[in-house]
Amino acid sequence: MMEYLLLILGPLLSGAVVTLKVFFITLVLALPLGLMLAMVRLSRYRAASGIANGYIWLMRGTPLMLQMLFIYFALPFVPVIGIRLPDFPAAIVAFVLNYAAYFAEIFRGGIQSIDRGQYEAAKVLGLTYGQTMRRIVLPQVVKRILPPISNETITLVKDTSLIYVLAMNDLLRTARGIVQRDFTTSPFLVAAVFYLVMTLVLTVVFQRMEKRYAVYDD
Amino acid sequence: MPFTMTDQLMITARDIRKRFGTLEVLKGISLEVKKGDVIAIIGPSGSGKSTFLRCLNHLETIDGGNIEIEGETLVSTEASGACRYAPDATVQRICRKMGMVFQQFNLFPHLTVMQNLIEAPVVVKGMNRDAIIPKAEALLRKVGLLEKRDSYPSRLSGGQKQRVAIARALAMEPDILLFDEPTSALDPELTGEVLRTIRQLAEERMTMLVVTHEMAFAREVSTQTVFMDDGEIVEARPPAELFAHPEQQRTRAFLEHML
Ligand SMILES: Nc1ncnc2c1ncn2[C@@H]1O[C@H](COP(=O)(O)OP(=O)(O)OP(=O)(O)O)[C@@H](O)[C@H]1O
Ligand SMILES: [Mg+2]
Numbered sequence: 001m002m003e004y005l006l007l008i009l010g011p012l013l014s015g016a017v018v019t020l021k022v023f024f025i026t027l028v029l030a031l032p033l034g035l036m037l038a039m040v041r042l043s044r045y046r047a048a049s050g051i052a053n054g055y056i057w058l059m060r061g062t063p064l065m066l067q068m069l070f071i072y073f074a075l076p077f078v079p080v081i082g083i084r085l086p087d088f089p090a091a092i093v094a095f096v097l098n099y100a101a102y103f104a105e106i107f108r109g110g111i112q113s114i115d116r117g118q119y120e121a122a123k124v125l126g127l128t129y130g131q132t133m134r135r136i137v138l139p140q141v142v143k144r145i146l147p148p149i150s151n152e153t154i155t156l157v158k159d160t161s162l163i164y165v166l167a168m169n170d171l172l173r174t175a176r177g178i179v180q181r182d183f184t185t186s187p188f189l190v191a192a193v194f195y196l197v198m199t200l201v202l203t204v205v206f207q208r209m210e211k212r213y214a215v216y217d218d
Numbered sequence: 219m220p221f222t223m224t225d226q227l228m229i230t231a232r233d234i235r236k237r238f239g240t241l242e243v244l245k246g247i248s249l250e251v252k253k254g255d256v257i258a259i260i261g262p263s264g265s266g267k268s269t270f271l272r273c274l275n276h277l278e279t280i281d282g283g284n285i286e287i288e289g290e291t292l293v294s295t296e297a298s299g300a301c302r303y304a305p306d307a308t309v310q311r312i313c314r315k316m317g318m319v320f321q322q323f324n325l326f327p328h329l330t331v332m333q334n335l336i337e338a339p340v341v342v343k344g345m346n347r348d349a350i351i352p353k354a355e356a357l358l359r360k361v362g363l364l365e366k367r368d369s370y371p372s373r374l375s376g377g378q379k380q381r382v383a384i385a386r387a388l389a390m391e392p393d394i395l396l397f398d399e400p401t402s403a404l405d406p407e408l409t410g411e412v413l414r415t416i417r418q419l420a421e422e423r424m425t426m427l428v429v430t431h432e433m434a435f436a437r438e439v440s441t442q443t444v445f446m447d448d449g450e451i452v453e454a455r456p457p458a459e460l461f462a463h464p465e466q467q468r469t470r471a472f473l474e475h476m477l
Contacts, residue, residue, distance in 0.1 A: 121324035125338035217372035
């Protein structure tokens with residue numbers, strides 16, 4: 001049994017690497033993109049704000065799997081912007097575009113929850129809008145949105161398994177391949193343990209961050 | 219103190235008009251503030267006191283009239299009725315001469331007391347942290363809160379918060395301080411410490427406009443008391459005269475109601 005587990009661990013680990021890559025790249029790109037979307041959404045430029053709103057609706061209103069399939073299979077045939085992406089970039093693009101929309105809504109809620117008095121105090125002290133956002137508003141927003149961001153991030157860990165539709169060998173698809181080949185369910189258990197460990201790590205990281213921000217109360 | 223200095227005009231507001239939608243909130247307010255003046259603004263709720271203050275430092279934009287700060291034009295209105303503000307950079311520079319203290323304190327909750335004080339000097343004026351800290355400490359000592367320098371605002375009482383807010387405004391070295399009901403959010407037993415701080419500034423000849431419901435304070439500390447009602451200045455006179463012999467019926471009615 002132990003020997004068998006060691007044997008399948010190799011391929012499962014390379015699957016896990018794919019999963020981790022999708023996870024981290026998505027997180028690193030979708031967070032800043034989500035923030036930018038939220039800022040556009042909240043800007044006084046009606047047209048820009050409307051477009052951001054429509055984008056968020058589109059991305060949250062259709063399944064991530066459909067978006068991934070569209071970018072991989074249909075985008076090449078779209079006139080003008082049509083490009084053919086290899087499977088991994090296609091998956092990343094879909095994940096980033098989709099998660100940015102969810103993060104944008106979290107950022108928007110956070111930014112809107114900051115009292116108008118904070119902006120006014122910053123303004124009468126001479127801070128520009130950019131300085132006010134960077135130094136006064138966003139640091140307070142981060143504290144408030146940590147719980148929902150943590151939630152979304154943990155969901156992302158598990159959503160990465162959707163890339164199987166592009167026939168990419170992430171952790172879960174690799175596990176399934178072995179299950180079908182060897183007629184044993186133990187690869188599923190290994191995969192489950194991996195997801196649980198990753199979620200545990202994230203939970204601890206976010207709890208640490210929340211603790212750090214707990215030095216002050218709003 | 220040379221007389222030329224004390225006569226220096228700090229604020230000239232002429233015929234300020236302000237509407238919110240169809241509601242006319244300021245119906246032509248004119249006021250001159252000289253260096254060292256302490257102007258108390260009193261009046262019933264909704265009379266436009268806060269709005270007037272907020273127009274002076276560009277938290278609200280006006281619909282008519284002129285505002286000059288220390289001889290520089292912030293906004294002027296042409297004969298055609300078009301209201302013209304100075305270029306953005308000029309507006310910012312002019313408004314930096316005025317500090318403001320809010321009813322709700324508006325301290326930055328994620329920064330310690332010391333960080334609240336040095337934030338704007340460092341970010342806006344580009345001052346060196348080491349250069350500003352001794353000055354910030356002196357300000358905290360002055361408002362009696364040096365021992366709270368590393369506390370977060372949520373750990374302070376209301377009165378302490380407001381004194382930090384005053385020190386924060388002073389850290390930018392403004393020529394004029396605007397107070398919008400600085401004690402209205404405080405428990406009665408905490409108003410004294412804040413009023414003492416403002417009184418101390420008055421003794422140092424700080425130019426101040428103070429919107430307040432504290433009649434005793436207006437009476438004792440202000441050089442001019444302005445009574446506003448329904449978007450107009452009804453009466454503006456030295457407090458000894460205004461409180462003892464109000465000329466207008468509206469002033470009399472308000473004072474009777476308040477005292
Ligand atoms: N941003 C705004 N939008 C619409 N109406 C406003 C706004 N700010 C103030 N008003 C209205 O303008 C009028 C004057 O308000 P203002 O706050 O200047 O009065 P105030 O004299 O400061 O009263 P208080 O003593 O209650 O603080 C009120 O009728 C108020 O409802
Ligand atoms: Mg008011």
